[in-house]
Amino acid sequence: MxxxxxxxxxxxxxxxxxxxxxxxxxxxxxxxxxxVARYRKEVTxxxxxxxxxxxxxxxxxxxxxxxxxxxxLNSIEEQGKLTDDLRQKIQAAVTLQEVEDLYLPYKPKRRxxxxxxxxxxxxxxxxxxxxxxxxxxxxxxxxxxxINDQVSTPEDALxxxxxxxxxxxxxxxEVRSAVRDRNRREALLVxxxxxxxxxxxxxxxxxxxxxxxxxxxxxxxxxxxxxxEREGILKAKLExxxxxxxxxxxxxxxxxxxxxxxxxxxMAVADGYKRLLAPSIESELxxxxxxxxDDHAIETFGANLRQLLLQPPVRGKSVIGLxxxxxxxxxxxLVDPFGKFLAGETIYPHEPQKRWDQAKTTLVKLLIExxxxxxxxxxxxxxxxxxRLAAEVIAEAQPxxxxxxxxxxxxxxxxxxxxxxxxxxxxxxxxxxxxxxxxVSIARRLQDPLAELVKIDPKSIGVGLYxxxxxxxxxxxxxxxxxxxxxxxxxxxxxxASAALLSYxxxxxRRTANAIVKHRExxxxxxxxxxxxxxxxxxxxxxxxxxxxxKIPDGDQRLDNTFIHPESYPVVERLFQHLGARGDEKxxxxxxxxxxxxxxxxxxxxSLKVGELTLVDILDSxxxxxxxxxxxxxxxxxxxxxxxxxxxxxxxxxxxxxxxVVDFGAFVDIGVKQDGLVHISQLSDRYIxxxxxxxxxxxxxxxxxxSVDKNRGRIGLSMxxx
Numbered sequence: 001m002x003x004x005x006x007x008x009x010x011x012x013x014x015x016x017x018x019x020x021x022x023x024x025x026x027x028x029x030x031x032x033x034x035x036v037a038r039y040r041k042e043v044t045x046x047x048x049x050x051x052x053x054x055x056x057x058x059x060x061x062x063x064x065x066x067x068x069x070x071x072x073l074n075s076i077e078e079q080g081k082l083t084d085d086l087r088q089k090i091q092a093a094v095t096l097q098e099v100e101d102l103y104l105p106y107k108p109k110r111r112x113x114x115x116x117x118x119x120x121x122x123x124x125x126x127x128x129x130x131x132x133x134x135x136x137x138x139x140x141x142x143x144x145x146x147i148n149d150q151v152s153t154p155e156d157a158l159x160x161x162x163x164x165x166x167x168x169x170x171x172x173x174e175v176r177s178a179v180r181d182r183n184r185r186e187a188l189l190v191x192x193x194x195x196x197x198x199x200x201x202x203x204x205x206x207x208x209x210x211x212x213x214x215x216x217x218x219x220x221x222x223x224x225x226x227x228x229e230r231e232g233i234l235k236a237k238l239e240x241x242x243x244x245x246x247x248x249x250x251x252x253x254x255x256x257x258x259x260x261x262x263x264x265x266x267m268a269v270a271d272g273y274k275r276l277l278a279p280s281i282e283s284e285l286x287x288x289x290x291x292x293x294d295d296h297a298i299e300t301f302g303a304n305l306r307q308l309l310l311q312p313p314v315r316g317k318s319v320i321g322l323x324x325x326x327x328x329x330x331x332x333x334l335v336d337p338f339g340k341f342l343a344g345e346t347i348y349p350h351e352p353q354k355r356w357d358q359a360k361t362t363l364v365k366l367l368i369e370x371x372x373x374x375x376x377x378x379x380x381x382x383x384x385x386x387x388r389l390a391a392e393v394i395a396e397a398q399p400x401x402x403x404x405x406x407x408x409x410x411x412x413x414x415x416x417x418x419x420x421x422x423x424x425x426x427x428x429x430x431x432x433x434x435x436x437x438x439x440v441s442i443a444r445r446l447q448d449p450l451a452e453l454v455k456i457d458p459k460s461i462g463v464g465l466y467x468x469x470x471x472x473x474x475x476x477x478x479x480x481x482x483x484x485x486x487x488x489x490x491x492x493x494x495x496x497a498s499a500a501l502l503s504y505x506x507x508x509x510r511r512t513a514n515a516i517v518k519h520r521e522x523x524x525x526x527x528x529x530x531x532x533x534x535x536x537x538x539x540x541x542x543x544x545x546x547x548x549x550x551k552i553p554d555g556d557q558r559l560d561n562t563f564i565h566p567e568s569y570p571v572v573e574r575l576f577q578h579l580g581a582r583g584d585e586k587x588x589x590x591x592x593x594x595x596x597x598x599x600x601x602x603x604x605x606x607s608l609k610v611g612e613l614t615l616v617d618i619l620d621s622x623x624x625x626x627x628x629x630x631x632x633x634x635x636x637x638x639x640x641x642x643x644x645x646x647x648x649x650x651x652x653x654x655x656x657x658x659x660x661v662v663d664f665g666a667f668v669d670i671g672v673k674q675d676g677l678v679h680i681s682q683l684s685d686r687y688i689x690x691x692x693x694x695x696x697x698x699x700x701x702x703x704x705x706x707s708v709d710k711n712r713g714r715i716g717l718s719m720x721x722x
Contacts, residue, residue, distance in 0.1 A: 019045040034488035034506040042611035101173040114167035117160035120150040126164035132259035166272030187240035194235040204228040219296035294470040307697035309486040321443025324382035333439035378413030384673040391642040407638035415456035507545025562621040676715035
């Protein structure tokens with residue numbers, strides 16, 4: 001009997017079956033998650049984006065499960081070994097693991113000791129041993145009947161039969177399940193040093209002699225141990241209740257202790273457990289836990305990435321991007337408020353050239369004469385030395401431009417070098433060298449983090465936890481979904497967006513994104529959303545999925561700068577008639593707000609012939625036309641002076657920017673060379689299970705210095721009581 005997919009997913013999400021069933025119908029009709037989440041709320045009963053992604057993931061898993069069952073059943077049937085009982089067990093299985101356990105005895109495999117024993121004609125002896133019906137007789141004498149050209153002694157016959165029994169026990173689905181569950185609950189992961197010489201920096205010293213219950217090991221710790229094993233520094237093994245399990249399996253398999261072959265069964269169980277079952281279960285459990293840890297690390301990376309992508313843009317400011325360096329100098333790129341590259345050169349303020357004054361003069365001139373407002377400094381090599389230069393430049397330039405507020409900021413440059421060497425960067429800036437492109441990227445990611453960061457492989461953006469150690473396919477899929485979600489949450493100006501940004505809009509492929517940009521270049525800006533139907537290769541389905549997320553700020557149709565889908569424009573016209581408005585009144589947002597507070601939206605939706613959930617979204621868009629959800633977040637922390645670790649004192653209060661959030665706390669940039677750590681125990685006055693309950697990447701927070709270790713470059717911070 002096939003699984004009721006919709007019911008199974010509904011129970012997991014704790015929602016109604018019909019919500020899931022209708023969502024599945026939408027996905028089967030090739031609708032995207034962002035489109036369904038925003039524009040099909042009436043159909044799904046208001047399932048949010050996270051729930052819909054879970055529906056899609058579980059739908060894929062359960063359909064793969066059903067397909068695997070069919071394959072397994074066909075394989076066993078072809079072997080002539082499919083019984084009604086086995087068929088029912090396979091059909092009733094609810095996980096792939098259960099299916100594989102049931103299939104294991106019938107799965108084609110390489111030649112094993114059991115295979116060889118069968119080839120030697122010893123399977124009848126193994127069956128006789130397992131029957132346990134002989135209560136008298138000499139086991140060796142009975143085994144002697146099976147001596148042949150390939151079996152020379154009774155002992156050889158018994159050993160071969162035990163090999164067959166050992167494999168059968170190791171492949172018994174019920175036995176495997178029981179052993180797996182017991183080890184999952186009780187086993188310890190025991191870690192020792194394999195080769196300390198390979199660990200010059202003693203990164204893995206905490207694990208040279210380490211043991212912890214498998215079920216209690218946090219994700220970051222397991223990933224660290226896995227990495228240490230891969231690098232040959234650590235050695236890890238599972239330590240479970242092996243002796244107890246062997247005795248339990250022996251008791252389960254020896255149904256008649258008085259049978260002459262009962263001891264042979266006990267021997268086969270012990271051998272099968274140690275040689276086959278225990279290593280197999282250890283591999284499964286380590287893999288299972290690694291998968292769970294991978295998922296947790298990927299989830300952490302995704303949460304941090306989303307917050308980084310959704311950092312508020314710095315609008316209307318010309319920015320000087322600085323890609324710091326020592327020997328090769330600092331690349332300096334000036335971009336206008338729209339991100340257009342204006343000028344660039346290399347300065348050499350640091351060792352070995354030490355042209356400090358010359359570099360300062362150049363930057364002061366750009367700030368004053370070119371109208372630059374902010375210095376954006378990449379956080380790589382020589383960043384803190386360059387920060388000191390920026391502070392001096394601002395101090396000198398500010399009195400000469402009293403009407404402007406000059407500042408600098410340290411920008412996370414992770415991935416800038418990846419972008420600058422990419423085909424996309426070469427196409428954007430064919431005449432600039434790689435380093436100068438990096439400086440442009442640093443400047444632009446301050447002006448509009450989302451628009452710039454989408455040009456970079458998400459894995460190269462440094463907000464992850466062991467991102468190079470986890471399942472790379474799963475990581476890529478998850479991070480792409482995070483970027484897609486962020487882009488569609490913000491929306492895209494179709495007349496300024498790069499092809500890289502457009503390619504993350506719901507329904508739009510890279511080819512279609514390039515076609516939109518090409519059409520824009522050849523025919524000029526789009527005047528209204530309907531014009532996108534003229535783009536070559538952009539069909540009706542793509543238009544339906546994407547158009548609500550594509551905005552035209554200065555177009556012919558005011559609604560084209562909102563999240564209102566064109567399919568709902570007639571509803572808006574009926575709403576305007578209800579309000580006695582044309583839609584271009586300056587007080588329209590205020591009137592919409594009053595309507596939302598005073599009206600029965602259910603009745604209003606009925607009169608306008610639209611679903612209530614859709615009406616709520618329409619009113620929200622009309623109340624805040626052209627809204628960018630990022631603008632509601634606090635702006636980035638700009639600085640004018642500089643600190644060093646020598647300036648830090650315990651008890652000092654500082655403002656900082658959260659750079660990364662991990663299981664054990666948050667790393668905060670407080671304006672010195674080393675980010676400080678706010679341990680999870682110092683994040684809040686209340687108990688929290690996860691740092692994400694309190695902070696996110698990009699948050700500007702107030703912290704108190706609680707420890708400074710200059711030798712190890714470690715700064716302890718606290719947010720308690722602040």
